[in-house]
Amino acid sequence: MLKQVRLCLVALALALAPAAAEAQQSPAELFGPLFEAVQTSRVFPDGKTFVDAVPKRDPAAILADYRSRPPADAAALRAFVLANFKVPGVNDHEAADVRRHVQALWPMLVRQPVVPEAGSSAIALPQPYVVPGGRFREMYYWDSFFTMLGLAVDGQQPLVESMLADFTEVIERHGHIPNGMRTYYLSRSQPPFYALMLDLSRDADPATAARRLAALRREHGYWMKGKDCLDESGACQRVVKMPDGTLLNRYYDDRDTPRDESFAEDVATAAEAKQAGRSAAIVQRDLRAGAESGWDFSSRWLADGRSLATIRTTGIVPVDLNSLMLAMEERIAARCKTAGDAACTTVFTALAGKRKAAISRYFWVAREGRFADWDRETRKPTPALSAASLYPLFVGAATPAQAKATATTVRARLLAPGGLRTTTVRTGLQWDVPNGWAPLQWVAIDGLARYGETDLARDIAGRWMGTVARAYAETGKMLEKYDVEERKPGGGGEYPNQDGFGWTNGVASAIDERWPDLMKTAAAQ
Template sequence: MKYWQSFVAAGLVSLLAFGNPSRAQSSPAELYGDLFRRVQLEKLFPDGKTFVDAVPRLAPGAVMTAYRQQQPRDKDALRAFVLRHFRVPGINDHDASNLRDHVRALWPVLVRQPVERQAGSSELPLPAPFIVPGGRFREIYYWDSYFTMLGLAVDGQQPLIESMLVDFTATVETYGHIPNGMRTYYLSRSQPPFYALMLDLSKDDTPAIAARRLAALRQEHAYWMKGARCAVASGACERVVRMPDGTLLNRYWDDKDAPRDESYAEDVATAAEAGSDKATTYRHLRAGAESGWDFSSRWFGDGRSIATIHTTDIVPVDLNSLMLAMEQRIEVRCRKVGDTACATEFAGLARKRKAAMDRYLWVGREGRYADWDSKTRRPTPVLSAATLYPLFVGAASPAQVSAVAATVHAKLLGRGGLRTTPNQTGQQWDQPNGWAPLQWVAIDGLARNGQAALARDIAGRWIGTVAAAYAETGKMLEKYDVEERKPGGGGEYPLQDGFGWTNGVTSAILERYPDIATDLDQAETRAAAQ
């Protein structure tokens, strides 16, 4: 067959497959009439080309029937209608049920290679590859990394877990602790101590590695307890607080009392507003940053204003739960290598800490674990998601578990997941925001203590929120509004995407509850039919 005959034959196939191209095709303006005019004239999308490239979820006639029936009255209602009935490019054209695939594709994007020391740079050297959270957080962070590792563990990325543990172990050996993040300006503080729990995720149990990690773990414990030697006279020193019965518990602290380098202007403004000793305010702000909850009503004297921050006066339930977990794991590791003296010492420390937590941090009449104020010598009134940490580390009795579960269900369960606190202050670690690490602490803590239904409920609500935001933005975000099931807000900087711990917790939840992905599929189908 000659070339032109082949071309004609191919054209005939095209006509049979796609219809007669000479027959006019209706444009979006012709298909959607009044709906089209409203979308364009009300500038529902900044670019007029956005809507005309959208794909309807139903037949155009069915969309218009629904539009005439519902008659969305204002711009918000119109937008909701359009997003429900169309896949709009760059807006909601992401398949929420494919969250797991999206997270798996993100891991390579967030990997960074070993860091060498560079003169004048604030970045600290690291010997092995690692994962960053994303966005403005372009270095490795301490407590973020544990929740990131949860996802790496179930997404076939075990070598990255081992690699990050190489980094953290070397960091303790170099600096005596793991800083907030791997920058020079973070060296004066740490973050919630998850290194012991990170080690639970390792599959490398070679004796040399285990010995090195145990030494690092004991060194980290010594860092947190260093203030014990001077807490006798003052009642509190560095990160240690001597309780009324003489027991030692921990608090958040920072070795410096100047404005934070990374939030200098904000800290100067807060200290001016506080009107008290500026160095003391700076220390409280820095301690709040060490807590990871920067900032929250947990640390405010009046429960509302950052100007009343007094973080170092507070004995936090989350920190002491993690210290208990650290002491228990040191005991186990010491016993495994035959160091009886070490095992006995840390078993005793763990028993004393557990008893002190029950005595000072448990508020039975309110069904919650609380932070303790060393100035008022009583629990603080702020209910927060930190109440679930003792369940997470296995430190709660069945009665305490039941009471906390009831409190969480009644006061912290939002439409889109677990609330951080019930308090609206404008700070990012308060209502309406929810955070991936706190969801996991709650889910895992409740599930391992016989509260399977509530754990699954929180997981489903949270993944629904993450999926809704992903469907609209195509991004995994640092935090979410669990009241409105949308991207979160507040804080000292714009909302970040990436995002390490959200990715990790999402994968961990979907691995534990694969039926949630089915629920997402069904929800999309229902939305398309409305």
């Protein structure tokens, strides 16, 4: 009986279809003089654009309004069209659709296991992974943590696990996670988020846990390898000996040549620096170290705070890196305890304790209410205020008083109309004001919330989501970076702003998952 009913409904639909088709008019027939004006004025370069548009209200009412008040010129005509139609690729996306758009993007950013061809720069990866997008067609290290935040809340847990499997194997094969999954990135790493990535896993298999712990310890060894070659300079590779003997870390690169992927740019910067008496090898290593920091490039690393030719990344002991190293040491201790390895637990608990004390001793500037990087040359904190000062809160290294003071500083100096400023210095470099970046927003939001500064955390999140939603409504894209002063797509750097975009997608989903009301507010702005 049910089958017969279904057949009758199908037959009825087929019978009505010709009549419906006959009644449906083309855009030229529906909109007559409006259609002609739009097409002959070339409001849109491609004539197919307008005819694929969807009316926002009754076509007859739109046409009546057009006839009663014809637009005065081409600009007014375009404005009329955009007010009354959803035009493909122009205004057919709404701020409220950001989360849905991100969820639809994930499959587009997935890449399958890599078996490099002869002569390729690709690094082998055994399982599927997610790329940032745009020119970034391989998996990157610190990007992936923020991407995973979104994957974890968007029903993509298998991808979280497969990316962890890839990173684990890369550590086993190469001894560390490189900047990105290319051979030309192997001489450096990026901010070490592997330990925090493991917090996102739901894999409870003991064998997997043992393998990951071994990889985590090996990564720690990579960052601390320089302790065995320290000399009177007080630094070797990625290790720095502080005045009290504590060993901390800096960004570095094993090579001192121009980066393969930015060869011409690095040659030009080294040539400029040579005029000031700096050797090409030193400048190029500092450029590479800046790339390892992920902040490529920023006034944080510049001797004069302005010119890239004065870069001295290896002369700075960074607060963000040492906060992440603390998180790594704490997790190694915890995982060793779970594994029943008492000796390992004791060693890494002690290392974490020393580093946590050093973070307050060397990076905290009490009179200014901020955490800072430490300058090896001046032997004191740098004057640069940046979003990196939120990392001690993010990993739980700050005291309650330090967190409260940091929140006050953030409100006064780093809070912009569209989110958190990266720095307070305008240099034209992409990791300086006016740009804001998704990973730094999350570090601040999560860190402040951890210390009970929820109102400020929500404020940053709301401003950021408003910026992302506004740009999405205007462009239909999720971008790598944004101008948080004017709430628009960001700029600067060695390449154009990219869309895709892994860490922006991930942070947007993570914020929406935590505070879903913020997107509704952002969409209404």
